[in-house]
């Protein structure tokens with residue numbers, strides 16, 4: 559395969575994604591060239607395409623949940639060879655010198671992480687283009703190993719939705735005996751339920767849609783609470799060690815903070831940029847904490863892939879072709895997907 563790539567790009571905030579041909583860079587000594595097999599569709603893709611965060615540079619080729627096969631490696635690549643099944647998540651480079659980078663928390667790089675798409679390459683200044691394409695070239699330091707026992711078409715969401723919940727579950731040492739609440743059962747929420755349950759935690763789903771109860775239980779939750787019903791919420795007051803709040807719209811988090819045990823932690827995952835509302839009273843009267851989190855570094859991403867391989871955890875996906883992406887965005891914006899779209903790249907071009 560040459561470095562000529564086929565993909566889909568958006569050229570403005572209000573135009574659909576359309577076919578786009580471009581060139582990947584020549585292989586650097588530490589680069590891995592990957593034929594993309596499957597690419598997950600994340601809400602961040604939709605926000606970037608629509609310029610919801612105000613910083614998108616067009617054309618943009620989204621996609622940061624990438625699973626593929628290595629087809630070529632640079633001279634100095636040590637850990638990968640042609641034929642390996644690999645993944646690429648939200649990041650493709652960082653400064654590799656600052657403290658967060660040394661701790662493999664590259665998402666917090668003090669010099670600015672290079673994202674998989676809509677970023678400037680830190681060596682040659684070219685734009686990064688993501689996984690909505692048939693191939694990608696990435697430094698081996700940001701390439702992950704994918705357990706081959708898993709259904710590869712259902713692996714991509716682990717690289718973003720999976721690690722974003724793995725990171726706090728890992729940081730707060732969730733395991734057997736832990737009680738975890740997942741607020742909001744969507745693409746990220748369903749991975750939170752599966753992974754927390756596989757870690758041995760007792761999982762409760764809180765959602766405003768009663769229709770989600772059966773699915774919550776199928777995915778591994780033992781309890782379901784209607785989150786907009788104060789009476790039901792009372793039954794889980796002072797219950798959880800950890801609450802993962804995955805609600806993407808502005809909301810009052812006080813009722814969820816009140817479900818935490820003494821010294822419990824609520825992690826904000828879904829809400830970007832908008833200030834949540836909350837009362838300090840349940841924080842003070844229970845030494846509870848409200849924290850934020852953002853994806854995970856390369857080490858955690860490899861850990862969650864390995865964990866999912868061992869416990870046979872994958873995402874619930876709906877497979878589409880690249881040409882179906884615009885309809886998929888419309889459906890995703892309405893929450894009409896169980897639970898993640900994945901693009902089958904091999905059958906798309």
Ligand SMILES: [Zn+2]
Pocket residue numbers: 600601602603622648718719
């Ligand atoms: Zn994502």
Ligand SMILES: [Zn+2]
Pocket residue numbers: 652653654655656657658659666667668669670
């Ligand atoms: Zn750094």
